[in-house]
Amino acid sequence: MITKGTQGYGAEADRLAHEYESLPSEDVFRDVLHLIPGKPGRVLDIGAGxxxxxxxFAVRGHAVTAVEPTPELLAHARRLHAGAGIAWLDDTLPDLAAVQGTFDLVTLVAVFMHLDAGERPRAMRRLAGLLEPAGVALLTLRHGPTPQGRHMFDIPDEETVAHAAGAGLSVVHRSTWNDLLGRPGVSWTTLALTPAEAP
Known part of the structure; x- marks a missing residue:
């Protein structure tokens, strides 16, 4: 599914696949590992790369749906993780029309930064609708210079927090960290969001 947010990724998919796979998932989520459900449940990975x-997540016993709109990255994913029992979908925010049901965990790693100002509140409302009442969404925001040829935005944390509140989500964790690939001037924020009425 070709969208503004995917531009530039297909041509660099081979290099990016090596880059992405060089980072352990546990390092990306190290600040929020305690929020990932220990009991097997339904997980949605948006922008799965x-x-x-x-x-x-599949190794932990979760039933995983992975969404990736860049065909070249999706091809790498299917090859690298064949047999993992993952349901792969070609879809994208803000609508995620192909995604059905609700989930115990939804992740958006290096995804929200590709949405423009008009798409971000819609995407947050869609995200809220995907969560189980006790579910959690883990979202990362990229800060720093935009690579040439990418449709990408440095979104202030507080804007995303406000969109979350408007969609009925509460922030239960916020942390900042340096880029794991060591890119100059790049840092990240991780937000954990839950439905406001969650226990």
Whole structure:
């Protein structure tokens, strides 16, 4: 599914696949590992890339649906993690029309930054509708210079927090961390969101 947010990724898919797979999923989620359900449940990985995180969740016994709109990355994911029992979908935010049901965990690693100002509140409302009442969404925001040829935005944390509140989600965790690939000037924020009425 070709969208503005995927531009530039297909041409670099081979390099990116090596990059993505070089980072352990546990390192990406190290600040929020305690929020990942220990009991097997339903997991949705939005913008799954090469399927690195989806595969890590599947190993934990979760039923995983992985969404990736870049055909070249999706092909790598299917090859690298064949047999992992992951359901692969070609779909994208803000609508995720092909995704059905609700989930105990939804992840958006390096995804929200590709949505423009008009798409972000819609995407957050869609995200809220995908969560089980006690579910959690783990979302990362990229800060720093935009690579040439990418449709990408440095979104202020507080804007995303406000969109979450407007969609009925509460922030239960926020942390910042340096880029794991060592890219100059790049840092990240991780937000964990739950339905506001969650226990």
């Amino acid at each position: 090469t399927g690195r995180d989806a595969a890590a």
